[in-house]
Amino acid sequence: MATSDDHSRGRLRSAAVAPANWTERLSEQGFAYVLLVPTLLLVSTMALWPLVSTFEMSLRADALFSAEYVGEFVGLENYVELLTGERNAVLGSPFVDFSQPLQSALTVTLVYVAIAVTLETIIGFGQALVLDQSFRGRRWVRVAILIPWAVPIAIQGLIFWLFFQPGIGVGTDLMQSLGVFSANPLINTTDTLIIVIVADVWKTSAFMALLILAGLQSVDRSLYDVAKVAGASKVQQFRYITFPLVLPALLVALLFRTIQSMRVYGIIETTGGCSTLPSLTCMVVSTFRAGRYATSAAVAFITAGIVALVALVYIVKFADLEVGA
Amino acid sequence: MASTTVEEGDGDDDGPIANRAQEAIRNPGDAYQFLFYVVTAFFLVTTLFPFYWLLVLALTPGDRMTDIGLLPNGFNPASFVEMFQRLPFHVYMFNSIVIALTTTVIVLLVASFAGYAFGRLEFRGKTALLLVLLAISYFPPAAFIIPLFQFFTGNVEILTLPAVGTISSPNWFNTPGAMVTPFSALFLPLSIFILTTFYSQIPDGLEDAARVEGATRIGALFRVIIPLSAPGVATAGVLTFIGVYNEFFISFLMTDGQAQNWAPIVWGVVNYQGQYQAFYNLMAAASIVGVLPVVILVVIAQERIVSGLTAGALKE
Numbered sequence: 001m002a003t004s005d006d007h008s009r010g011r012l013r014s015a016a017v018a019p020a021n022w023t024e025r026l027s028e029q030g031f032a033y034v035l036l037v038p039t040l041l042l043v044s045t046m047a048l049w050p051l052v053s054t055f056e057m058s059l060r061a062d063a064l065f066s067a068e069y070v071g072e073f074v075g076l077e078n079y080v081e082l083l084t085g086e087r088n089a090v091l092g093s094p095f096v097d098f099s100q101p102l103q104s105a106l107t108v109t110l111v112y113v114a115i116a117v118t119l120e121t122i123i124g125f126g127q128a129l130v131l132d133q134s135f136r137g138r139r140w141v142r143v144a145i146l147i148p149w150a151v152p153i154a155i156q157g158l159i160f161w162l163f164f165q166p167g168i169g170v171g172t173d174l175m176q177s178l179g180v181f182s183a184n185p186l187i188n189t190t191d192t193l194i195i196v197i198v199a200d201v202w203k204t205s206a207f208m209a210l211l212i213l214a215g216l217q218s219v220d221r222s223l224y225d226v227a228k229v230a231g232a233s234k235v236q237q238f239r240y241i242t243f244p245l246v247l248p249a250l251l252v253a254l255l256f257r258t259i260q261s262m263r264v265y266g267i268i269e270t271t272g273g274c275s276t277l278p279s280l281t282c283m284v285v286s287t288f289r290a291g292r293y294a295t296s297a298a299v300a301f302i303t304a305g306i307v308a309l310v311a312l313v314y315i316v317k318f319a320d321l322e323v324g325a
Numbered sequence: 326m327a328s329t330t331v332e333e334g335d336g337d338d339d340g341p342i343a344n345r346a347q348e349a350i351r352n353p354g355d356a357y358q359f360l361f362y363v364v365t366a367f368f369l370v371t372t373l374f375p376f377y378w379l380l381v382l383a384l385t386p387g388d389r390m391t392d393i394g395l396l397p398n399g400f401n402p403a404s405f406v407e408m409f410q411r412l413p414f415h416v417y418m419f420n421s422i423v424i425a426l427t428t429t430v431i432v433l434l435v436a437s438f439a440g441y442a443f444g445r446l447e448f449r450g451k452t453a454l455l456l457v458l459l460a461i462s463y464f465p466p467a468a469f470i471i472p473l474f475q476f477f478t479g480n481v482e483i484l485t486l487p488a489v490g491t492i493s494s495p496n497w498f499n500t501p502g503a504m505v506t507p508f509s510a511l512f513l514p515l516s517i518f519i520l521t522t523f524y525s526q527i528p529d530g531l532e533d534a535a536r537v538e539g540a541t542r543i544g545a546l547f548r549v550i551i552p553l554s555a556p557g558v559a560t561a562g563v564l565t566f567i568g569v570y571n572e573f574f575i576s577f578l579m580t581d582g583q584a585q586n587w588a589p590i591v592w593g594v595v596n597y598q599g600q601y602q603a604f605y606n607l608m609a610a611a612s613i614v615g616v617l618p619v620v621i622l623v624v625i626a627q628e629r630i631v632s633g634l635t636a637g638a639l640k641e
Contacts, residue, residue: 023542032448035438046510047461053472130365148372150619153573154594155612159375214635263465266573284467300468
């Protein structure tokens with residue numbers, strides 16, 4: 001009894017110590033690679049493999065009537081079909097008003113991104129300027145501004161769906177009295193676009209604000225003292241000190257928000273729905289649900305390509321700015 | 326109070342607005358102060374109004390749902406009870422919280438190792454790996470979903486062994502695994518970036534001292550580096566939890582929407598919209614209840630959230 005106990009305890013101890021001893025013998029580089037094993041395992045199975053697999057899938061034919069997910073290799077045919085809008089009878093039905101579904105999804109997404117990100121930047125800048133001041137109760141103002149950012153997308157959608165519900169929503173009455181909205185805004189493409197933008201600005205301005213605030217707080221305060229002595233007004237201080245020095249942080253925030261909002265889906269699904277306002281990600285999901293996996297994969301990669309293009313434009317802009325400065 | 330009005334009235338007959346304007350020109354500091362309060366009030370009202378209005382809606386009895394103004398049409402707090410009777414919203418919330426907590430634990434553990442490697446060790450391919458991680462976190466989730474869906478419905482053949490036969494991917498559809506695993510990978514990069522920054526700031530001397538005292542490399546990481554970076558670990562944890570609780574896309578596609586099948590809060594909301602279209606007060610009550618966990622988290626951890634998001638920006 002006792003011996004077997006000792007034995008198992010000894011084995012346990014050596015099991016606990018052995019891996020540690022084993023890591024002790026590694027070089028620094030070897031140890032780094034060992035530490036990265038779990039990360040590489042997760043990222044390669046859950047992100048890299050799916051990306052490669054999605055791309056491979058996008059080069060195949062749709063297999064609507066077979067047990068297989070995708071059919072034979074067709075090269076870039078899916079991409080050509082999507083970009084020219086031919087032979088897409090299945091795609092045509094969920095997308096309103098446009099004969100070419102990809103173009104309509106692209107237009108919707110880009111218009112949404114342009115307006116939403118612009119408004120978020122302006123409001124986020126204002127919020128950041130407020131949060132940069134020291135005043136009593138700043139902690140609670142910060143909490144209030146931050147809360148919408150933490151609201152789950154599904155609930156954000158529900159809130160604005162209720163807000164613009166004809167008959168009960170305060171939002172619809174307001175917009176209709178301004179002459180903007182139709183009788184039932186949640187089934188109208190333009191109205192839903194406005195609602196989705198309002199919802200997005202409400203939720204994510206705070207994210208913008210925090211990134212800009214990081215820039216504001218890195219500005220050397222003594223510059224303002226110099227400016228005051230030189231007789232600069234608050235407006236001049238903003239124009240010549242604050243804005244140029246915050247610009248790099250602002251551009252990072254813009255890049256982050258633009259890339260994020262290119263993927264818009266959840267807020268659309270829970271307010272007007274993808275049939276009212278088709279975005280690029282909506283199109284990935286609707287083709288996926290229709291069993292057109294190859295087409296869905298191609299749309300996903302076109303979206304990723306556009307996101308990469310946007311990122312590239314920003315990076316090139318960045319380089320320009322640094323050269324100019 | 327009275328004396329100031331008299332004074333203003335004595336000065337000129339231009340009315341209060343013109344008086345204010347003149348005063349503002351004489352004393353711009355006051356004017357900026359006034360403007361500051363106006364702007365702050367504007368932000369407070371616009372961010373908080375939807376929540377107030379939800380409360381109004383939730384308290385209005387279901388049969389008096391027309392022409393609701395800024396005050397509830399009656400007072401019916403029972404909707405906060407009825408919402409749980411119509412749909413097991415608490416189960417959806419519980420599922421979301423379990424999924425978010427599990428993901429957070431996995432991410433913190435894996436990101437601690439990676440953050441130590443990136444922040445404190447030199448190795449070949451470091452920059453390239455960091456770039457790959459950054460790129461992954463900015464791919465749209467849509468680009469991952471089809472293979473992941475196949476994988477977690479058990480439809481991917483991993484390898485074929487002569488003796489055992491074909492080994493397929495696990496069928497984790499309708500289980501937390503199908504959400505926790507992809508979330509861990511997709512939220513990992515953010516935590517790695519945050520922890521790398523924190524770990525790299527700890528002086529080498531402290532770690533060396535622990536090593537001289539006999540700590541192993543792993544021991545030094547868990548006993549010295551991580552405790553000293555507790556604020557960073559907390560930040561990464563809070564941001565991961567909120568991120569997962571917020572997530573829509575993968576949460577929406579990886580279960581069939583039944584509460585007992587681990588469907589998260591996304592499905593609770595969608596099911597309300599689908600099945601109980603007319604129960605606006607219950608939907609409003611559900612929204613309020615569903616937001617509570619993150620509101621509490623924001624109130625407690627606001628400093629950490631702010632420093633986490635701003636550190637992410639300065640990283641570039």
